[in-house]
Each structure stands twice: as C-alpha cells, then as structure tokens.
Amino acid sequence: MVKPTLHCPCEGRYLERAFQYDAPPAGETAFDLGGQVYNRVYDRCSLCGHWFASHTMNLDGLYGGAYVDNTYGNRLRETFERIIALPPDQSDNTGRVNRVTGFATRHFGHSNPLRLLDVGSGLGVFPYVMKQRGWYCTALDPDPRSAQHARDVVGIDAATGDFMALEANKVGRFDVITFNKVLEHVEDPLAMLKRSREFLAPGGFVYVELPDGEAAAQAGAHREEFFIExxxxxxxxxxxALVSRSQLSVALIESLQEASKKYTLISFIVS
Ligand SMILES: [Zn+2]
Incomplete structure (x- = not known):
C-alpha cells in the first residue's frame, strides 16, 4: 500500500474515505499499468481537511521517461513554445510570475534581479519568463530531458536529479525557491520543504503552489486535482501545518482558480 509519509497533525485519527476510483477519470494520463487492476482512493481528514491518496498499483518509474513521454511526448520544445505564446489571460504562468515578482518586490524592498531555484522545472516556462525579467534562474528536474531542455531552449542553468539528493555546496543558495505543483507529487512533502532551508539565502523565501482539495472537491472527484499523480x-x-512543521513560517496563503481553471493554493513562506 502506498502510504504518504506526511501524517496530518491530527495523526490520521479523523480520516474518512472520500473518493474511490476503479477507472481513470477522464483526462488522466494513461499510464501503462502492465495488467494491474486500476483501483485507488482518497481519504480526507475531517479535522484539517488534508487529502491522502493510496493505492496498491506499482507506478515505479512514473516520473522517469514514462511521465515525460506521456505528458509531453518528445515535444518538450513544441509544448514550451505553445505555452509561452498563450495570451496572458489564458496563462497560469503569467499569474505565477506576477505573484512572485510582486511579493519579491514587497519582501525585499526592491525589484533588482534575484537568484531563483525552480524545483521540478518541467517545461521551464516559469524560469524562462523570470529570466526575461532579469532574474538568475536555475532549474532542477529529475528527468534529464527536462534539464537538457532548460539549458538548450530555456537558456538557464539546470541540474538533473532529486532535490533530496542535491548537494547544497554544488548549487549554492537562492533568494527564492519555487515548488510549482511539485509537493503533491512526492510521498514526503514535509522532508522536501524542510530541505529547502539548506538552499535558502538569508532573508529569502519559498513559493509553493499546490492543488486545493477543498475547492476542487466541490466540483467533484473527477477533478484533475485528484488525479493519480x-x-x-x-x-x-x-x-x-506543513509549513510550521518544516520550521518555516507562512507569510501568505491564498486560494485561487487559475486561468486553466485549476483550483490552487499558493503560499509564500519565510524562515
Ligand atoms: Zn488532519
């Protein structure tokens, strides 16, 4: 059984079965299950409202080649260019860039270029635009094709690998660290957010985007916020609770619906 290692502060005493799936909801990435039966559930804590996924399917290698193949095919560049060309009112990335640059200006008291580490950079759309704003950007992604794409197409520094294995003395420290739709994909988001402290320059901040379960659940179990990933x-x-247990502090949390209609929680986090 896949058991996420983050337990809510309520210690799992108030979990209730919320959603059960015996087939992929429409729009979910079609993974090769190798003959396994599709079955997964979401349990929700009735006190803190956290949603825990669990299932018995073997999804080894989900984020290796298969994830990138299924998500982007061999068309990283094409997908990147399509998203970059979206009009601002249809682009989640435009909202993200405006939030991060706006908060950075208020937080640091200036709009000078800053050092950014984007963890789980994927297509690199976010650091690409931040680079255009003059920021010094580094991308990190577990898939070597994403890192190569970040270097060749996005034109920024990039490293391949798992954030938990990244050596702090190799990449230095950053004024801003971003986890855009990353922490929900890992079993232990608490360990990952804690680790960000080692890479944060004094006075820096972390920006996190996550699926908003409370808002998405109003729309139903089929919503992409509850997909298998x-x-x-x-x-x-x-x-x-995740932030305070990481020994960091919430500066801001907001619930919003993005241009793509995703229900998202965003947070600015300081040390
Ligand atoms: Zn709880």
Missing part, C-alpha cells in the same frame, strides 16, 4: 491534496489548514 498526486499523493497529497491540501487544505489551507494542512498547508499551514
């Missing part, structure tokens, strides 16, 4: 779906309370 997510081990965790958050509430404002469970995101707050």
């Amino acid at each position: 997510h081990h965790h779906v958050f509430s404002v309370a469970s995101l707050s």
Whole structure:
C-alpha cells in the first residue's frame, strides 16, 4: 500500500474515505499499468481537511521517461513554445510570475534581479519568463530531458536529479525557491520543504503552489486535482501545518482558480 509519509497533525485519527476510483477519470494520463487492476482512493481528514491518496498499483518509474513521454511526448520544445505564446489571460504562468515578482518586490524592498531555484522545472516556462525579467534562474528536474531542455531552449542553468539528493555546496543558495505543483507529487512533502532551508539565502523565501482539495472537491472527484499523480491534496489548514512543521513560517496563503481553471493554493513562506 502506498502510504504518504506526511501524517496530518491530527495523526490520521479523523480520516474518512472520500473518493474511490476503479477507472481513470477522464483526462488522466494513461499510464501503462502492465495488467494491474486500476483501483485507488482518497481519504480526507475531517479535522484539517488534508487529502491522502493510496493505492496498491506499482507506478515505479512514473516520473522517469514514462511521465515525460506521456505528458509531453518528445515535444518538450513544441509544448514550451505553445505555452509561452498563450495570451496572458489564458496563462497560469503569467499569474505565477506576477505573484512572485510582486511579493519579491514587497519582501525585499526592491525589484533588482534575484537568484531563483525552480524545483521540478518541467517545461521551464516559469524560469524562462523570470529570466526575461532579469532574474538568475536555475532549474532542477529529475528527468534529464527536462534539464537538457532548460539549458538548450530555456537558456538557464539546470541540474538533473532529486532535490533530496542535491548537494547544497554544488548549487549554492537562492533568494527564492519555487515548488510549482511539485509537493503533491512526492510521498514526503514535509522532508522536501524542510530541505529547502539548506538552499535558502538569508532573508529569502519559498513559493509553493499546490492543488486545493477543498475547492476542487466541490466540483467533484473527477477533478484533475485528484488525479493519480498526486499523493497529497491540501487544505489551507494542512498547508499551514506543513509549513510550521518544516520550521518555516507562512507569510501568505491564498486560494485561487487559475486561468486553466485549476483550483490552487499558493503560499509564500519565510524562515
Ligand atoms: Zn488532519
């Protein structure tokens, strides 16, 4: 049984079975299950509102080649260019860039270029635009094709690998670290957020985007926020708890619906 290692502060005493799936919801990435029966569930904590996914399917290698193949095919560049060309009112990335640059200006008291580490950079759309704003960007992604794409097409520094294995003395420290739709994909988001402290320059901040389970659940179990790739779906309370248990502090949490209609929680986090 896949058991996410983050337990809510309520210690799992108030979990209730919320959703059960015996087939992929429409729009979910079609993974090769190798003959395994599709079956998975979401349990929700009735106190803090955190959502825990669990299933018995073997999804080894989900984020290796298969994830990138299924998500982007061999068309990283094409997909990147299509997203970059979206009009601002249809682009989640435009909203993200405006939030991060706006908060950075308020937080640091200036709009000078800053050092950014984007963890789980994927297509690199976010660091590409931040680079255009003059920021010094480094991308990190477990898939070597994403890192190569970041270097060749996005034109920024990039490293391949798992954030938990990244050596702090190799990449230095950053004013801003971003986890855009990353922490819900890992079994242990608490360990990952804690680790960000080692890479944060004094006075820096972390920016996190996560699926908003409370808002998405109003629309139904079929919503993409509850797709198979997510081990965790958050509430404002469970995101707050995640931050404080990482020995960091919430500066801001907001619930919003993005241009793509995703229900998302965003947070600015300081040390
Ligand atoms: Zn709880």
